[in-house]
Amino acid sequence: MVLTGWRRFPEATIELTAGLNVFHGANGQGKTNFLEAVYYLANLSSFRTRRRGELITWGRREASISGWIVADTGSTVLSVSLDRSSRTVTRGGMNSSSLLSYYGCLSVVLFAPNQVRLVGGPPIIRRRFLDRAVLRRLPDHVVLLRDYNKMLKSRNVSLKGKDVDLAEVYGRQMASLAGRIVGRRRTLVNQLGEGFESLYRDVTGTDERVSLRYRCSWCPQDTVDEGEIGGSFLETLPRRLDLDRQRGYTTIGPQFDDLEFLIDGRPAGPYASQGQARSIAMTAVLVEHDLLSVRGNSPVLLVDDLSSELDERRRRSFLDRLSGLSGQVLMTSTESVMDRDGRIFLVEGGSIHPEAERPVTEQLSGTSETVQVE
Amino acid sequence: MIDAMDSDPIQRLIAHLTQLPGIGEKTATRLTMHILAGQKEFARALAKSLEDVADQVRLCSQCCTFTVRDPCVICSDDNRDDSIICLVARPQDIDAIERTGQFHGRYHVLHGLLSPLDGIGPEDLKIGEFLTRLRQTPIKEVILATSPSIEGEATAMYVANLLKPLGVEVTRIAAGMPIGGELEYSDSMTVGRALQDRRAMR
Ligand SMILES: [Zn+2]
Numbered sequence: 001m002v003l004t005g006w007r008r009f010p011e012a013t014i015e016l017t018a019g020l021n022v023f024h025g026a027n028g029q030g031k032t033n034f035l036e037a038v039y040y041l042a043n044l045s046s047f048r049t050r051r052r053g054e055l056i057t058w059g060r061r062e063a064s065i066s067g068w069i070v071a072d073t074g075s076t077v078l079s080v081s082l083d084r085s086s087r088t089v090t091r092g093g094m095n096s097s098s099l100l101s102y103y104g105c106l107s108v109v110l111f112a113p114n115q116v117r118l119v120g121g122p123p124i125i126r127r128r129f130l131d132r133a134v135l136r137r138l139p140d141h142v143v144l145l146r147d148y149n150k151m152l153k154s155r156n157v158s159l160k161g162k163d164v165d166l167a168e169v170y171g172r173q174m175a176s177l178a179g180r181i182v183g184r185r186r187t188l189v190n191q192l193g194e195g196f197e198s199l200y201r202d203v204t205g206t207d208e209r210v211s212l213r214y215r216c217s218w219c220p221q222d223t224v225d226e227g228e229i230g231g232s233f234l235e236t237l238p239r240r241l242d243l244d245r246q247r248g249y250t251t252i253g254p255q256f257d258d259l260e261f262l263i264d265g266r267p268a269g270p271y272a273s274q275g276q277a278r279s280i281a282m283t284a285v286l287v288e289h290d291l292l293s294v295r296g297n298s299p300v301l302l303v304d305d306l307s308s309e310l311d312e313r314r315r316r317s318f319l320d321r322l323s324g325l326s327g328q329v330l331m332t333s334t335e336s337v338m339d340r341d342g343r344i345f346l347v348e349g350g351s352i353h354p355e356a357e358r359p360v361t362e363q364l365s366g367t368s369e370t371v372q373v374e
Numbered sequence: 375m376i377d378a379m380d381s382d383p384i385q386r387l388i389a390h391l392t393q394l395p396g397i398g399e400k401t402a403t404r405l406t407m408h409i410l411a412g413q414k415e416f417a418r419a420l421a422k423s424l425e426d427v428a429d430q431v432r433l434c435s436q437c438c439t440f441t442v443r444d445p446c447v448i449c450s451d452d453n454r455d456d457s458i459i460c461l462v463a464r465p466q467d468i469d470a471i472e473r474t475g476q477f478h479g480r481y482h483v484l485h486g487l488l489s490p491l492d493g494i495g496p497e498d499l500k501i502g503e504f505l506t507r508l509r510q511t512p513i514k515e516v517i518l519a520t521s522p523s524i525e526g527e528a529t530a531m532y533v534a535n536l537l538k539p540l541g542v543e544v545t546r547i548a549a550g551m552p553i554g555g556e557l558e559y560s561d562s563m564t565v566g567r568a569l570q571d572r573r574a575m576r
Contacts, residue, residue, distance in 0.1 A: 150491070150524055157490040166490065169531045173524065 001067050005060035007033035008350045018070075020322070020329045020342030023352070031332035031347045035110075035302045037065045038330060041078055042106040042300070044089065053084050069106050071297045078105055107136055107292050107299040111285040113308050118284055119261055119268050119277040126259040129284060130185045130214075133192075136292050141184060148177040152250055160248040164241070171237045174253065179230025181254045182216055186224045189214045189259065192287055200283045203317055209264050210280060217256035278310055282318050289325060298327025305332055384410070436507065438483045438500040439465045448481060455479040457514040461504065461533065463487050463521065471519065479517075482507065487525035488532055501533065508540060515543040 003012045008030035023031045036046055036055075046055060056063040064081035076092045088095065089102055117125055135141045155170035189212050200210040214222075219232040236252055237244075244251055261268035261280050268280060285301070292299040301322065306315050322329050329342075344355035381389075384406060391402035409417050433439070434446040441447070448454065448468070458479030462468055468481050484499040508516075516537060520526035534544045 147524060151528075154490045154524075154528070161490070161495070163490075163495065165535060166488065166496065166528075166532060169488075169528050169535070172531060173528060 001038070001065070003034075003037055003063075003065055005057040005063040006037050006065055007055060007057060007063075009033065009037075009352070010057050010060070010350060012350075012352050014345065014352050014354075016328065016330070017343040018328055021331065022342055022344045023330070023332045023347050024334065024344065025347035027334065029347045030350060030352075032304050034347065034352065035304055035330055035332060038067070038300065039108055039110060039302060041065045041067050041080060042108040043103075044080065044087070047110055047112060052082060052087075055082065056084070067106065073297065076105060078102070103135075103142070104139055108302055109285055109289045109292060109299050110302045110304070111282070111306075112302075112304040115285065116274075116278045116281045118281045119272055123256075123258040127185075127254070127257065129288070130188060130259055133288055133291050134184045134188050137188075138184060141181075144177055144181055144184075148174060148181060148254065151177065152253060152255065156249045159244055159250070162245070164245070167241075167244070171250075172234065174250075175230045175234040175237070176226075177230075178233045178254055179226040179228070182214075182219065182229045182257065183224050183226035185254070185257070185259075186214045186216075186222070190224065192291070195290065196283060196287055199286055200279060203283050203286070203321065204276075204279045205317070208276075210268075210283070211262045211265075213260040213262060215258045215260055217254075218252040275311075275314070278314060282310070282314070282321075286321055286325075289327070293327065298325065301325065301327065301329045303329065303331040305334070307334060433500075437481045438485065438503055439468060439481065453478075456511065458517065459508075459513055459515075460517040460519050462519050463526065463529070467519065477517075479515075484520075484529065487520060487523075488529045489525050496532065499529075501536070504533075505536065508537075508542065513542050515545060517545050517547060519547045 001012075001014050001016065003009045006012075012034075023034055025031055032048070036048055040046055040055070049055070062081060062083045064079060066077060066079035068077050069075060078089070078091055080087060080089045082088070091102055091105060114121075118129060131141065131145060151170050151174045155167050155174065158164075158166040158170060193212050196212055197210055201207060216229070218236040219229050221228070221232070223229060233252070240251055261272075263272060263276060268276065272280070289299055289301055303322070306318065310318060322331075332347075345352050346355055387406045387409070388399070388402045391397055391405055392399055397405075409420070430442050431440050432442075432444060434441045434444055434449055436445045436449040439446055439448075443450075455478050459482055460471060460477060460479055461482050461484065462471070463484050463486060465483050465485075468483065471477050471481075482500070482504050484501065484504070486494055486499050488494060488496065488499070516533075518530040518533060520529050530546055534546075537544050
């Protein structure tokens with residue numbers, strides 16, 4: 001990985017190992033910024049900010065990230081450079097004109113502190129979880145979502161402008177895409193179900209039964225038939241027209257759906273304890289990782305700051321799981337002691353060094369440091 | 375806008391050119407310098423062409439395409455089929471269809487596609503003119519030949535709804551994948567329609 005002008009890193013070059021990589025250092029030294037760079041390279045978006053300017057080192061005009069991606073199917077170099085107004089992505093040194101083909105090159109799964117909001121947080125977090133997973137298998141899902149959103153906005157503008165005929169036209173357009181989007185999400189939820197239940201038991205050591213249920217905002221039948229779901233959308237829309245006109249926006253659609261987690265048949269959202277919510281979030285990350293592991297290639301797992309969200313027992317159990325995963329893991333930690341095989345890096349004042357290169361005295365003080373969680 | 379009265383003529387030309395689509399400050403400057411370096415005759419001829427376009431070209435009173443004489447060449451051609459009208463978004467779409475030599479009816483140009491997000495509604499298109507025309511002359515079939523994009527589809531559906539009470543047969547051009555086009559680069563509408571309009575291989 002080579003970073004220039006990225007966040008706290010004016011220049012940084014590091015060589016990662018294929019297994020576990022731990023980045024430690026005091027808070028505010030840039031540990032998370034490094035994970036963010038890997039995430040950005042994969043998804044061309046940040047999980048911390050939507051403002052591009054914040055990604056560029058203070059006083060620089062441009063930031064760039066390059067990564068050498070090694071997979072069973074071959075290796076390639078991905079790089080992205082950005083300034084405040086534009087962004088260029090290349091793959092193997094060639095400008096990537098199609099983002100669809102770029103996205104498939106590097107897949108990452110993120111476990112960050114706010115991930116526990118998967119349960120109890122707003123539905124959009126759960127929809128994103130589903131869409132991300134669908135997208136990895138069906139890359140054109142991103143096109144469906146983009147086009148659907150455009151139709152939705154067009155319908156909402158028409159509703160506000162009291163043009164019912166035009167709203168009807170966009171409603172009809174939306175129906176077929178709504179059917180396809182929900183059909184795909186439901187298919188995924190069905191595929192996840194069983195694995196989720198057994199993995200949750202493994203992670204927690206309990207015999208609680210966790211199940212998943214997709215809640216569609218208009219189609220109560222638990223079907224994956226895209227035509228049926230789309231048809232049901234088309235039937236429901238006229239009945240909602242008065243309400244939609246009153247509110248000035250469309251009140252049903254994939255943008256209102258939700259994924260529900262049930263523990264022993266009870267909805268987790270309102271009833272789950274913090275510990276249960278965190279265990280579900282952990283399970284979801286492992287399931288997502290498993291889902292993205294195709295044909296021997298595993299996604300890169302990014303784990304940010306485990307200690308802030310998980311207690312000692314859950315952290316151990318999660319780390320055991322991570323060690324058992326095939327594929328690369330990049331993890332930040334305020335603690336430097338690791339009793340597992342892997343490469344350890346110290347992140348300090350905008351630079352990243354492998355632990356072995358550190359002077360001994362510093363290393364000694366490093367092992368006993370206690371740092372407040374961010 | 376442009377301060378046309380008292381600014382330097384070079385700057386004024388550059389400023390005018392940058393208002394054209396796809397032309398930025400850099401290109402506008404290059405074009406201006408090219409005009410200045412060349413024959414004065416060319417600059418004058420260019421100015422005359424612009425003036426003529428502004429003074430002489432109008433919309434055809436029948437089909438709304440750009441034309442110098444009204445009605446336009448196609449609308450005044452007695453050998454064409456009056457009972458079938460092909461609805462297109464832009465005047466240049468007529469040329470594309472004419473080049474195929476497959477269509478011998480009349481045309482109507484909407485001058486755009488519905489796009490509420492860009493503030494383009496039905497009243498901004500030549501839809502009213504089209505309906506008036508249909509009421510005046512008996513028509514058997516309307517072919518909706520807008521593009522298979524979200525906007526093109528929405529426009530076609532919208533017009534089709536308006537035509538229903540008139541009892542006219544409404545058809546939509548079949549949309550396929552562009553030859554040599556890659557599936558993943560196309561938007562969902564194109565692929566979706568290509569699937570809807572699929573044919574058995576023989
Ligand atoms: Zn004409």
